[in-house]
Amino acid sequence: MATLKLEEIRKSFGSIEVIKGVDLDVDEGELIVFVGPSGCGKSTLLRIIAGLEDTTSGTIWIDSEACNDKAPKERGIAMVFQSYALYPHKTVYQNMAFSLKLSRRPKQEIDERIREAARILQMEHLLQRRPHQLSGGQRQRVAIGRAIVRHPKVFLFDEPLSNLDAALRVSMRREIARLHTELGSTMIYVTHDQIEAMTLADRIVVLDGGEVKQVGTPMELYHHPANIFVAGFIGSPRMNFINGRVETMAEGRLSVETRVFGRLNVGLVGSVTVSTGDQVTIGLRPEDCEIVDADALPLTVSLVERLGDETLLEVTSTSGEVLVVKAPPIREYRPGETVGLMPRPGALHVFDESGRAFARAKAQVG
Amino acid sequence: MTSAVFRGRQRTGDVLILLAIIGIAVAAAFPLVWMVLSSLKTPAESMQTPPVWIPATPNLAAYGEVADVIDARRSFLNSFIIATTTTAGILVTSLMAGYAFAKYRFRGRDALFAIMIATMFLPPIVTLIPLYRLVTSLGLGASLFGVIAPHLANAFGIFLMRQFVAGVPDDLIDAARVDGASELRIVFSVVAPAVVPAIAALALFAFVYHWNTYLWPLTVLQGSTDDYPIVLSLGRLLSYNRGAVNTGLVMAGATLAVLPPLVLFVFLQRFFVDSIVSAGVKG
Numbered sequence: 001m002a003t004l005k006l007e008e009i010r011k012s013f014g015s016i017e018v019i020k021g022v023d024l025d026v027d028e029g030e031l032i033v034f035v036g037p038s039g040c041g042k043s044t045l046l047r048i049i050a051g052l053e054d055t056t057s058g059t060i061w062i063d064s065e066a067c068n069d070k071a072p073k074e075r076g077i078a079m080v081f082q083s084y085a086l087y088p089h090k091t092v093y094q095n096m097a098f099s100l101k102l103s104r105r106p107k108q109e110i111d112e113r114i115r116e117a118a119r120i121l122q123m124e125h126l127l128q129r130r131p132h133q134l135s136g137g138q139r140q141r142v143a144i145g146r147a148i149v150r151h152p153k154v155f156l157f158d159e160p161l162s163n164l165d166a167a168l169r170v171s172m173r174r175e176i177a178r179l180h181t182e183l184g185s186t187m188i189y190v191t192h193d194q195i196e197a198m199t200l201a202d203r204i205v206v207l208d209g210g211e212v213k214q215v216g217t218p219m220e221l222y223h224h225p226a227n228i229f230v231a232g233f234i235g236s237p238r239m240n241f242i243n244g245r246v247e248t249m250a251e252g253r254l255s256v257e258t259r260v261f262g263r264l265n266v267g268l269v270g271s272v273t274v275s276t277g278d279q280v281t282i283g284l285r286p287e288d289c290e291i292v293d294a295d296a297l298p299l300t301v302s303l304v305e306r307l308g309d310e311t312l313l314e315v316t317s318t319s320g321e322v323l324v325v326k327a328p329p330i331r332e333y334r335p336g337e338t339v340g341l342m343p344r345p346g347a348l349h350v351f352d353e354s355g356r357a358f359a360r361a362k363a364q365v366g
Numbered sequence: 367m368t369s370a371v372f373r374g375r376q377r378t379g380d381v382l383i384l385l386a387i388i389g390i391a392v393a394a395a396f397p398l399v400w401m402v403l404s405s406l407k408t409p410a411e412s413m414q415t416p417p418v419w420i421p422a423t424p425n426l427a428a429y430g431e432v433a434d435v436i437d438a439r440r441s442f443l444n445s446f447i448i449a450t451t452t453t454a455g456i457l458v459t460s461l462m463a464g465y466a467f468a469k470y471r472f473r474g475r476d477a478l479f480a481i482m483i484a485t486m487f488l489p490p491i492v493t494l495i496p497l498y499r500l501v502t503s504l505g506l507g508a509s510l511f512g513v514i515a516p517h518l519a520n521a522f523g524i525f526l527m528r529q530f531v532a533g534v535p536d537d538l539i540d541a542a543r544v545d546g547a548s549e550l551r552i553v554f555s556v557v558a559p560a561v562v563p564a565i566a567a568l569a570l571f572a573f574v575y576h577w578n579t580y581l582w583p584l585t586v587l588q589g590s591t592d593d594y595p596i597v598l599s600l601g602r603l604l605s606y607n608r609g610a611v612n613t614g615l616v617m618a619g620a621t622l623a624v625l626p627p628l629v630l631f632v633f634l635q636r637f638f639v640d641s642i643v644s645a646g647v648k649g
Contacts, residue, residue, distance in 0.1 A: 052540050073546030085541035089559040099545035146545075 001028045002063040002076065002153035002186050004049070009058035011044060011210075018044055020210040021058070031180050031187045035197040035233070036207035042190045045207070046156050049188060050079050062153060073102075075154075078147035082159040084139045086131040086146070093127040096146045110149075117148040120182065121175075137168045144179070157189040161196065173199060194234055198222070206230050228355035231283050237312060239349070240323040242282045246274055254350060254358075256280060259319040261341070262297055266348045270359045274352060283349030283357075286312065287326045290342045298338040299323070315339060398624070405429070405617035412613040428618035435606050435615070436599040437592075438622065445577055445595035446626070448513055453572040455518030457565060463519070464527025465553050469539060479528070486521045490581070498585050508590045513583045517576065523568050530564035531557055566637035574627045596623045 004026040011019035019041045026032050034042040047053040049060060051072035060067045067075050078099075086095050093114060100110040118124045121141045131139055140160060147155055157176070161169045177200055180187055191197055197204050198218040206213040206221065206229070214226040218234075225231035231239045244256035247263065254266045254274070264282060274280065291313070302322070303314035311327045325341060327333060350358045404412060406424035432438055467479050497516050498507075506512030534557055542556045558565065580597050587593050591602070596619075603619045604611060 047540075050540075050544060052543060072544045077544065079541070079544045081537045081541060083535060083537045085535065085537035087538065087542075087556060087559075098542075098547075102546040102551070146541075150545075 001184060003028050003061075004154055004186060004188070005059075005061035005064075006045075006049070007059040007061065009045065009048060009060070010056045011041075011048060011053065012056045017056075018210050019048070019055075022207075022210075022212055024205060024212070024215065026186060026188070029184045029186055030202045031189060031200060033197040033201035033204050034188065034190045034207055035192065035194055035204055036213075037233070038192060040207040041210040042192075042207050043158055046079075046158055046188060046190045049154070050077055050156050051075050073099075076152055077154045077156055078150045078152035079156040079158065080140075080143045080147050080160045082162050084131070084143045084163075086139060086142055088131050091128050091130055092123070092134070092142050092145075095131070095142060096149050099146070099150050113149045113151070114145075117145040120148065120179070121145050136164050137172060140164065140172060141175075144176075148179075148183070153186065155185050155187040157187065159191055160189075161191070161193075169196075176200060194236060198234070204234075206233060208233075224357070224360060225283075225349065226357055228281060228283070228351045228357070231349055231351070231357065235285055237286050237324045237326075239283045239285050240325075241351075242284065242321060242323075244280050244282050246276055246278045246280055248276060249274065254280075256282060256350070258282060260297065260299070260317040260321050260323070261343065264343065264348060266350050266358075267346060268350065268358045268360060272358055274358075279353055281351040281355075283351060284323070284343055284347065286324045288344045288347035289325050290344065291325065291327050292340040292342050294338040295340040297340070299341055301333050301335050301337050301339060304333050304335060313339075315341070401617050401620050401624075404613055405621045407614050409612060409614055428612075428614040429622070431612075431615050432603065432619045432622065436602055436619070438596070438599070438619075440592065441594055441596040441599040442622075442626075444510060444593055445597065445623075447510055448579075448583070448595055449573050449577040449626075451514050452517045452576040453569055455514070456520045456523045456572045457569060459519040460523030460527040460568060461531075461558060461561075461565070462553055463524040464529075464531045465557055467524065467528040468531040468534075469536070482521050483525060486525065494581065494585060497582075501586060507586060508588045508593070509586075510593050512586045513593075513595075517582075520572070523572065526564055526568055527561065530561040534560045563637050566634045570631060570634045573630055577623075577627050 004024075006022050006024040009019055009022040010017065022045060024032075034045060036042050044053060048055055051067065051070060051074075055068060062075055062077070072079075087098065090098065096114045096117060097110050100113060105113075114127070115124070118127060121144060123138065123141050123145065126134060126138060126142065131142070134142065140163075143160070160176070161172050164172060173196055176189075180200075189196075189200060201218055203215060203217055204221055205215050208229050214221060214230045216224070221230055221234045225234060228241070232241070242258050242260050244258040244264065247255040247257045249255070249272065252268060254268055254272065256264050256266060258264055266282075297318070299315040299317050301313055302316045303312075305312040305314075306329070309329060311329050311333065313325050313327050313333055315323050315325060317323070323341070333339070346360075349360065352358065403419065403421065405428050406426070407418065407421040408423075408425065408427075411418045411421055467475065501507060501512045501516060504512075506515060538556060538560070539552055542552045547555065577595075578597060583593075583595055584598055587598070591599075594602075600616065600619045600623060603616050606612065606615070
């Protein structure tokens with residue numbers, strides 16, 4: 001177990017800056033997930049921590065030791081790759097033994113460590129097979145086993161479940177969560193899948209364009225996104241965004257005129273730097289509104305997606321704005337019918353013109 | 367077109383292709399077969415017109431005579447030293463340089479690679495004299511090492527390896543780095559096993575080429591017959607008997623000389639077939 005600290009990390013490829021000054025403190029035994037869209041720099045940041053990429057500037061500290069000039073093997077890290085990266089000509093046993101042999105560990109210790117990792121991952125029966133004789137899930141398990149045997153200070157996972165099918169992904173996700181509980185190690189996990197991020201992380205780091213957009217627990221990010229990017233990225237289906245104009249503002253209360261819902265009253269906390277007439281964006285999660293009978297501002301159902309336990313409706317307002325809402329499955333909806341929507345009180349998010357969120361009441365933080 | 371007609375035309379096409387393949391195979395094998403048959407003929411049968419195809423009583427006398435005329439054991443040993451050392455050198459340098467060209471990012475990499483490729487298009491005869499002068503000025507003239515040294519690295523080998531190593535996933539190399547492997551260890555323990563078919567192909571090309579090479583050893587060895595490889599010693603079989611060519615003797619020598627590369631080919635052919643089959647399975 002170790003702490004990890006990133007200080008003003010920057011990385012450029014030629015004239016293109018891909019990591020733009022990232023700061024992060026990771027506590028001992030914490031599971032941190034880097035999440036963000038393709039090309040946001042999350043894998044590059046992981047490779048920088050691993051020592052597979054140099055930094056342009058900034059310092060990486062592992063257990064209070066600056067690691068910038070250390071080779072990957074000297075950093076006490078182990079990494080699990082998206083492509084598994086198993087040595088195809090070696091057996092599972094040899095794959096797991098490779099790093100220990102290189103560090104000249106006694107044969108008996110190597111054997112003990114491999115048997116222990118195999119027991120933890122329930123793959124004792126696979127040790128003499130070669131990678132091509134394994135299924136995708138088994139290969140990923142071996143890749144994790146290869147990391148475990150090294151007893152690293154920090155585990156690094158680079159989108160480890162992306163190549164697996166949906167069902168296997170869920171079971172491997174649980175396995176990684178179990179592993180984290182069992183080993184108690186510090187782990188950094190990269191994914192573009194926000195469900196993986198929400199379910200695994202102690203804290204999530206949301207990255208976009210090489211910058212950290214927000215760091216927080218999954219529920220902090222869900223209930224209190226710091227900006228419109230995080231609000232849109234966390235949560236599935238994504239949050240609906242509606243344009244609005246500030247009508248009136250009083251202490252802790254904002255009245256916003258929208259074309260979809262008419263006037264909306266939003267309760268906020270802290271000081272709000274906004275004036276009457278300013279453009280704002282209202283955020284509303286699909287699960288945060290109730291479907292009612294069509295009223296003065298009807299919405300037309302344009303798409304119905306039945307998921308079994310719930311139904312997703314895509315509805316279009318008379319002004320052409322499209323919203324996605326979650327409806328209970330009890331009622332059948334059909335494209336073309338009109339419905340009304342009522343946002344749940346206290347569920348609205350407000351963002352200023354630059355995309356920054358206004359603070360909401362903290363009651364919902366889990 | 368009905369499927370029956372289509373099948374019929376396809377069948378005719380297949381037969382024509384098969385006939386062409388047989389024709390080419392016969393043409394390619396003919397000199398080899400003729401060489402072996404001639405080595406088993408008596409001197410009289412060798413000189414007969416029209417030629418005798420199959421010897422009446424095949425005999426191995428010519429093979430025994432080869433050993434009387436040249437020191438065949440020594441010549442084979444020289445050939446073996448030249449071909450194996452050069453091949454080993456080419457494999458090591460090609461793999462290392464190919465890895466660097468394929469996986470390292472460094473300034474001037476592409477220009478350097480282009481210059482190296484350009485050397486592949488120089489006819490060997492152009493470099494013969496400068497190379498000879500270089501080797502003799504280093505004091506390596508008339509020695510086996512002089513024959514071997516300039517050929518320990520080879521542009522074609524580096525090119526071939528670069529192409530294959532480029533196909534080795536970067537993740538595999540990064541995994542080895544995280545596991546604590548040095549760059550040399552990565553080349554020989556991780557990259558090399560992943561490009562075995564290319565190594566086999568290069569080994570075969572290099573071995574056959576340097577087993578058969580004639581002009582360069584002839585130039586460097588400067589008549590030092592003790593160091594002659596078998597190909598140069600065959601020349602001595604030709605000039606034996608003061609110009610009266612003993613065909614059976616020469617053919618027996620040639621048959622012996624061709625055996626090692628042939629055996630190597632039979633052995634390494636498996637790797638080519640394997641690589642083709644696995645490529646097909648992976649799609």
